[in-house]
Amino acid sequence: MVQDKVVVVTGAGNGIGREIALAMARSGARVVVNDIGASLTGDATGLNPGQQVVQEIKAFGGQAIANGDSVAEAGSAQRIIEAAVAAFGRIDCVVNNAGILRDRIFHKMSVEDWDAVVKVHLYGAYFTSKAAAPYFKEQESGSLVHMTSASGLVGNMGQANYSAAKLGITALSKSIALDMQRYNVRSNCICPFAWSRMTSSIPADTPEEQARVERLKQMTPDKIAPLAVYLASDAAAEVNGQVFAVRNNEMFLMSQPRPLRSVHRSEGWTPESIASHGMPALKASFYDLDRSADVFSWDPI
Structure with a gap:
């Protein structure tokens, strides 16, 4: 599907990123396995999981290099893309998968917790995409695959930083798609449901929560990779x-915000008429305060 394409996968040392990197290589791509070897919260660990993934790829005859630059700074993100071009001569796809978590209930969330998560997720997706854009424009082709989340699309407690960044990524992706379609550049999002380091922080303090975690563990990261490979391929032109969302063997096309219902008064609105007429007319279409587990409430199959 992606024979001889050059693909950068960020955060590819573990979990979903690792599975995507392996799947890309098995489908013929030359892969830049980017990972800084950080913990779930973004702290350095001194380990080099990206190099281990490169060795796995080379073991089955694939082509790959490791890269340890951070996506969270413009200069280092630029070096990730330049590493692909230096090693393989071009860049065809960037999978923006790198991520960290610093979950806190909103009123306890520090500025540092906010900044760290937004920098890796939202700024990271912007920096790598921006670095690849001139190459895509010149060759008049390219694909961006961004990882969003149900935390941003639907909502979750204790993740204001992560949710804001992930919903921001969907808007970033749409803007890139609109701006660069004239150059045959595509930009799409995947909302992955899979048990990985990013979901291992889910509370499991009650029997109900423990049962939910066991269900989540059925959703392995390798289930996400086929869609990422497809989106990188010419078949997805x-x-x-x-x-999109992937939940074990289920695949979804997710909605995007559009008007639901309208009310009109020829004389215009006052606060009083909004209270007596406008809001009661709209209320039937209000959304509940759902969390992702409320919307995706059935067991994965």
């Missing part, structure tokens, strides 16, 4: 600006 007409797929642009979309948001």
